Amino acid sequence: MHNSWWRNLDIQVVLWVSFLSILGYGAQRAILPWHMSSLGMDPALAGVFLSFFGPPRALMNIVGGYLTDTFRRKVNFLLGVALYGVVGYVVLAFSLNSAAIAASRVLIGLGLAWGTTAAMAILSDYSTPEIRGTVFGVQKGFYWVGIALSGYMAVVAYNRWGFMPTMLLSAGLGCLSLVLIGQLMSSCTPPETGELRLERRNRxxxxxxxxxxxxxxxxxxxxxxxxxxxxxxxxxxxxxxxxxxxxxxxxxxxxxxxxxxxxxxxxxxxxxxxxxxxxxxxxxxxxxxxxxxxxxxxxxxxxxxxxxxxxxxxxxxxxxxxxxxxxxxxxxxxxxxxxxxxxxxxxxxxxxxxxxxxxxxxxxxxxxxxxxxxxxxxxxxxxxxxxxxxxxxx
Known part of the structure; x- marks a missing residue:
């Protein structure tokens, strides 16, 4: 495992889903403030609604961690990615006022925390302490390269097609991520035995x-x-x-x-x-x-x-x-x-x-x-x- 962790299919899925599904998050970071301005929204009020992302994301880390320990990692990973990478992006694509945008930001924050916590738990299950830092660091690289690239790509897509098609394209990549999780990932990681899940629920x-x-x-x-x-x-x-x-x-x-x-x-x-x-x-x-x-x-x-x-x-x-x-x-x-x-x-x-x-x-x-x-x-x-x-x- 020390030298071949990167060949593990479940780890590969986590890495590529981290990249594909985060492209929409990076896109909305780059173009959403400008889009809100183009809709004539008050800048001060827009800033308040944009901040709705942070607290739900922080709190969902705890809830998502508990759910991921209680139920299957794969199910939690899939639901988290679906919430931010599909539902959140679609709601944002059709949002025409500050309240709708705030709701989409809440969904994205909740899903991102849930999905990422589950992803890190999966990587942790497949990695020993001797290689866990390397595995986590590579995942962060996939994640942040996606954010960096999407900042540029989103501006190009926004200027060419507009806000709604850009976010719907991002949701399409989120759907592709769900297919990868559903079709390629194992149903459970090695530590996820029935006895261990029962022990989790009892605590x-x-x-x-x-x-x-x-x-x-x-x-x-x-x-x-x-x-x-x-x-x-x-x-x-x-x-x-x-x-x-x-x-x-x-x-x-x-x-x-x-x-x-x-x-x-x-x-x-x-x-x-x-x-x-x-x-x-x-x-x-x-x-x-x-x-x-x-x-x-x-x-x-x-x-x-x-x-x-x-x-x-x-x-x-x-x-x-x-x-x-x-x-x-x-x-x-x-x-x-x-x-x-x-x-x-x-x-x-x-x-x-x-x-x-x-x-x-x-x-x-x-x-x-x-x-x-x-x-x-x-x-x-x-x-x-x-x-x-x-x-x-x-």
């Missing part, structure tokens, strides 16, 4: 959740994931364009630099965590993120902003698959999906809190002070990970 969700919340290892992992998302969706996506970049070009370059680094280096982060150990890669990723944030202090120019964004992208990229793999490593088989879902919930709350509070705090105390606070929090997280997470030999 209450709240009992498992409380155990995870009390575990200092998951606390350290969750805090690191939360801060990584605050850096990505708060500092890079919101603060850099609004408070640091001096032009639209600088803003676009900074976000692009982070996205490219994030897409390219996640597979390397996963592989490194298999060789060096999860804790070492997570803490090194924190250090890189701190260095990138520190480069923004004291009014940097455009070149330094882009370099900072790239360095932060590398840092967040290498620690993310290592942390998610460790969330799977630390859990017993009967609650592995629940544990991964719990970590993903804590991480994704950073996507909610970052854009919400960082601009407000920046307006109150200034951007350099915000950077200082963020650096201190990242240092604290790194120390917590070094203290509580097990090393490779453990």
């Amino acid at each position: 209450g969700w709240m009992e498992t959740f409380k155990a995870l919340a009390r575990d200092p290892r998951y606390t350290a992992l969750s805090f690191g994931g939360l801060l990584a998302k605050i850096v990505e969706d708060g500092l890079v996506i919101v603060l850099l364009p609004m408070f640091f970049a001096g032009s639209v070009v600088a803003a676009g370059l900074s976000v692009t630099a982070f996205t490219v680094a994030f897409a390219v280096f996640q597979p390397f982060g996963g592989a490194l965590s298999d060789g060096w150990g999860r804790k070492r890669v997570i803490t090194r990723g924190m250090v890189l993120t701190i260095i990138g944030a520190a480069l923004l202090i004291n009014e940097p120019g455009t070149v330094l902003i882009v370099i900072s964004s790239f360095v932060m992208g590398v840092g967040v990229a290498v620690l993310s698959p290592a942390a998610e793999a460790m969330a799977g490593d630390l859990a017993a088989e009967r609650v592995r999906a629940t544990a991964i879902g719990y970590w993903r919930f804590q991480r994704d709350m950073g996507s909610f809190w970052g854009p919400l509070i960082l601009p407000v705090i920046t307006l109150s105390i200034g951007k350099d002070m915000v950077l200082f606070i963020l650096i201190v929090l990242l240092l604290t997280s790194g120390v917590a990970c070094a203290r509580w997470l097990p090393g490779k030999a453990d």
